[in-house]
Amino acid sequence: MARIGVEQALTNISEALREKGxxxxxxxxxxxxxxxxxxxxxxxxxxxMGMQDTQMQGSVIEANGLSADEVCQQVEQRTSR
Incomplete structure (x- = not known):
């Protein structure tokens, strides 16, 4: 499975992604x-400001307004190889 970075405040999303492996x-x-x-x-x-200093090659998913299931679906779509 994929290695996913999750902001600390999003514990429900972290738990849902862990459950998926x-x-x-x-x-x-x-x-x-x-x-x-x-x-x-x-x-x-x-x-x-529109300025960014890229630290990674992968996708960034903005969870604002999304349920944990919706975020999990986006993660699956973006990390499937």
Missing amino acids: HEIVDLKQESDAQGCDCCVVSGIDSNV
Whole structure:
């Protein structure tokens, strides 16, 4: 299964992804995203300046407004190889 970085505040999503067999990495700082296939963020701290310093190659899923099941579906779609 995939290695997924999940923002600490999204515990319900972390638990749902663990149940599906994914390895979960708590995103405490930007460098934690390295080596992850995909990251799930709350979207609360969206980048309003449009500047970014990419730390990973995988997709970023914004969980704002999505259920845990919807996030799991997006993770499955984006990490399927």
